[in-house]
Amino acid sequence: xxxxxxxxxxxxxxxxxxxxxxxxxxxxxxxxxxxxxxxxxxxxxxxxxxxxxxxxxxxxxxxxxxxxxxxxxxxxxxxxxxxxxxxxxxxxxxxxxxxxxxxxxxxxxxxxxxxxxxxxxxxxxxxxxxxxxxxxxxxxxxxxxxxxxxxxxxxxxxxxxxxxxxxxxxxxxxxxxxxxxxxxxxxxxxxxxxxxxxxxxxxxxxxxxxxxxxxxxxxxxxxxxxxxxxxxxxxxxxxxxxxxxxxxxxxxxxxxxxxxxxxxxxxxxxxxxxxxxxxxxxxxxxxxxxxxxxxxxxxxxxxxxxxxxxxxxxxxxxxxxxxxxxxxxxxxxxxxxxxxxxxxxxxxxxxxxxxxxxxxxxxxxxxxxxxxxxxxxxxxxxxxxxxxxxxxxxxxxxxxxxxxxxxxxxxxxxxxxxxxxxxxxxxxxxxxxxxxxxxxxxxxxxxxxxxxxxxxxxxxxxxxxxxxxxxxxxxxxxxxxxxxxxxxxxxxxxxxxxxxxxxxxxxxxxxxxxxxxxxxxxxxxxxxxxxxxxxxxxxxxxxxxxxxxxxxxxxxxxxxxxxxxxxxxxxxxxxxxxxxxxxxxxxxxxxxxxxxxxxxxxxxxxxxxxxxxxxxxxxxxxxxxxxxxxxxxxxxxxxxxxxxxxxxxxxxxxxxxxxxxxxxxxxxxxxxxxxxxxxxxxxxxxxxxxxxxxxxxxxxxxxxxxxxxxxxxxxxxxxxxxxxxxxxxxxxxxxxxxxxxxxxxxxxxxxxx
Amino acid sequence: xxxxxxxxxxxxxxxxxxxxxxxxxxxxxxxxxxxxxxxxxxxxxxxxxxxxxxxxxxxxxxxxxxxxxxxxxxxxxxxxxxxxxxxxxxxxxxxxxxxxxxxxxxxxxxxxxxxxxxxxxxxxxxxx
Numbered sequence: 001x002x003x004x005x006x007x008x009x010x011x012x013x014x015x016x017x018x019x020x021x022x023x024x025x026x027x028x029x030x031x032x033x034x035x036x037x038x039x040x041x042x043x044x045x046x047x048x049x050x051x052x053x054x055x056x057x058x059x060x061x062x063x064x065x066x067x068x069x070x071x072x073x074x075x076x077x078x079x080x081x082x083x084x085x086x087x088x089x090x091x092x093x094x095x096x097x098x099x100x101x102x103x104x105x106x107x108x109x110x111x112x113x114x115x116x117x118x119x120x121x122x123x124x125x126x127x128x129x130x131x132x133x134x135x136x137x138x139x140x141x142x143x144x145x146x147x148x149x150x151x152x153x154x155x156x157x158x159x160x161x162x163x164x165x166x167x168x169x170x171x172x173x174x175x176x177x178x179x180x181x182x183x184x185x186x187x188x189x190x191x192x193x194x195x196x197x198x199x200x201x202x203x204x205x206x207x208x209x210x211x212x213x214x215x216x217x218x219x220x221x222x223x224x225x226x227x228x229x230x231x232x233x234x235x236x237x238x239x240x241x242x243x244x245x246x247x248x249x250x251x252x253x254x255x256x257x258x259x260x261x262x263x264x265x266x267x268x269x270x271x272x273x274x275x276x277x278x279x280x281x282x283x284x285x286x287x288x289x290x291x292x293x294x295x296x297x298x299x300x301x302x303x304x305x306x307x308x309x310x311x312x313x314x315x316x317x318x319x320x321x322x323x324x325x326x327x328x329x330x331x332x333x334x335x336x337x338x339x340x341x342x343x344x345x346x347x348x349x350x351x352x353x354x355x356x357x358x359x360x361x362x363x364x365x366x367x368x369x370x371x372x373x374x375x376x377x378x379x380x381x382x383x384x385x386x387x388x389x390x391x392x393x394x395x396x397x398x399x400x401x402x403x404x405x406x407x408x409x410x411x412x413x414x415x416x417x418x419x420x421x422x423x424x425x426x427x428x429x430x431x432x433x434x435x436x437x438x439x440x441x442x443x444x445x446x447x448x449x450x451x452x453x454x455x456x457x458x459x460x461x462x463x464x465x466x467x468x469x470x471x472x473x474x475x476x477x478x479x480x481x482x483x484x485x486x487x488x489x490x491x492x493x494x495x496x497x498x499x500x501x502x503x504x505x506x507x508x509x510x511x512x513x514x515x516x517x518x519x520x521x522x523x524x525x526x527x528x529x530x531x532x533x534x535x536x537x538x539x540x541x542x543x544x545x546x547x548x549x550x551x552x553x554x555x556x557x558x559x560x561x562x563x564x565x566x567x568x569x570x571x572x573x574x575x576x577x578x579x580x581x582x583x584x585x586x587x588x589x590x591x592x593x594x595x596x597x598x599x600x601x602x603x604x605x606x607x608x609x610x611x612x613x614x615x616x617x618x619x620x621x622x623x624x625x626x627x628x629x630x631x632x633x634x635x636x637x638x639x640x641x642x643x644x645x646x647x648x649x650x651x652x653x654x655x656x657x658x659x660x661x662x663x664x665x666x667x668x669x670x671x672x673x674x675x676x677x678x679x680x681x682x683x684x685x686x687x688x689x690x691x692x693x694x695x696x697x698x699x700x701x702x703x704x705x706x707x708x709x710x711x712x713x714x715x716x717x718x719x720x721x722x723x724x725x726x727x728x729x730x731x732x733x734x735x736x737x738x739x740x741x742x743x744x745x746x747x748x749x750x751x752x753x
Numbered sequence: 754x755x756x757x758x759x760x761x762x763x764x765x766x767x768x769x770x771x772x773x774x775x776x777x778x779x780x781x782x783x784x785x786x787x788x789x790x791x792x793x794x795x796x797x798x799x800x801x802x803x804x805x806x807x808x809x810x811x812x813x814x815x816x817x818x819x820x821x822x823x824x825x826x827x828x829x830x831x832x833x834x835x836x837x838x839x840x841x842x843x844x845x846x847x848x849x850x851x852x853x854x855x856x857x858x859x860x861x862x863x864x865x866x867x868x869x870x871x872x873x874x875x876x877x878x879x880x881x
Binding site for chain 2: 542543544545548549552587588590591594595597598599601602607610611614617618620621624625627628629630631632633636637640643644647648651654655656658659660661663668669671672673675676677679680683684686687691693695696699700703704710711712713716717721724725728731732735736738739742743745746749
């Protein structure tokens, strides 16, 4: 048995037992909800020195998400045990699902903003791994990268928003910040906070213009799509917006942004759904559309909207997850998700069809489904506010498309003539049938038996709108709702009948592929690498002279900037009186020597001549030292210049004849002259302030009594700063040690050649 | 007088920068050495050249007289001269060795550690 076989055998173990983890959590949660009153709080130390604690706070809103996470999670685990049964990487997949569930629980339970952020980023990261799960597929890798860039980029914005919030309110607690009131609303930094918060939430919840990553994320295995990209993770943006809604509800910016972006997203995604042929991508577009509707509902200023958000969020999870499972079943059984080929599957896949129909009833918002309840409260919420007419029409359109999408999933795929290519298609296993059927039936049951969910959902709505007088959820079957639903249904079915025509028209709009947000984003990324490549090529060219030139120019520009900015006081430049000298002639001779050497250097090319020229500078300096009261320094300089001749005589033969390479002489000369002028300005400034002689005087007064030396310079070198001198000797010794082997190899080479 | 000294220091800096921008390795070495010499002069100038009298004391009272030259900068420059001499010697030997290995003394062709990129995005591969 080969190694590969052993691996497949090992990873193909039945993973169904793992569903015990989410189901155990779910049952425990439901029991706890019935036994212990909300909210639950727990505070643990984590990094006390930084004030970061593992603070948990679970109220009804968190609890509603926890129910979704564990409940849908259980179904996802059961489903995945069937879906991934023949996948060699099933173990990795389940590990990611478990990690994801943990991260989600962390996000919705955390009260400390940094802890929330940590789990928030973790969900983005795991989403990346799941989208790119089929890592051999280049398209999947590209989609995963896109999703990661967008959600993690948004995460950074969110972190900035959190930091600003903590600075404004002085606390990291989400509860305390939401409750902080006017000091937060009146802070001048609030618009920045809101913008950053919007970017964070809109990227996560795939709002316009970041909506395109979600349909691309459909390259993830279907259980992950159902779990992350429809039921839970993409709702985190909604969760956070709902959390902050009580604090910002009154703000015009909040209202306008959410209603505007929500409407644009909902309508645009609904339109784009008509362009798709892939069943999963159609569902993903309609998910984006639903998320847009949720954002819009949060933006509504009235209190009924809170209940609408909660009900619609719950209803959406309960019908969209089964529809994804249905798409997964069809993909699994037929090998395709293209609605061009999918038809007449009702005989081969009857149970899948039942699940699709049940879920679609709820999605279309037909009476007797939970979707109808959601529609009812949404209608109430809308009627309670003077909504712009265009937003109302937009919502009507969005809901009609939802009906059409539901019809595609439930009718188009299963009815009509059977496709002969699918003659051997069989219904999938019970593991893949139970989850969609069960969730869809639960979606219907909640309408008929509201007693179970009502309290939780109404409590969750009270978290979003604390002041509101929220009644119960049970649909009152008002005439207004019924009329709305009927209206939407008729328009939706008409859209469904003309789906092909609409699709053909929209798919023909090729410009959308070139100038859409997705295309622009990809172009931005490509541009980024091009800029990086250009930057590297221009700045890291490997030319040493170029580096030197660039460094000098930047240094000079900084100096110029400092001078112009007034950091250097230039007033005393010419005003100061220059000290007079008795040794004028000697110093004049020294400066002439130095200047002559320096001026000649650029024009001299011979090696020996160049050494002589810098010798001029050296001897000139020595003369200067000698006549400025520094005989010791002068003697050292004289000696060094003399020994240099001996060293040069030994090394110069190795250099050979000089060659005159072509180089930008004028440019180099310009940089050199600029450096000279800068030096002069610097020196002039140095001389315009009085010299601080305190250290010099300290050494002079302490030299005789403490070190018993009359030559102060020598005392400084060998006594006060003896360690410096020791270091200097070490440098000389080390350079000799380093030069020795270099010289020896050269001598050897010459001998051998 | 000081003006002349400052001018000559500035000229040394300019010449040193010009030499160090050269493609000829030997000129670069000489340029850096000149830059060191200029720095020594700047440090020395910071102590001012007010007097001819060296800081040699016969009595403690001599120290109080401001007419003595600044001993601190002298000590600093003395150290610096010796170190820049050691640096120059080493640089000359290293340059000769580099030239022997590369076959020429063109600074522009010395990019063994930074090879020319062959791809617009990927990093170039290092030769051994």
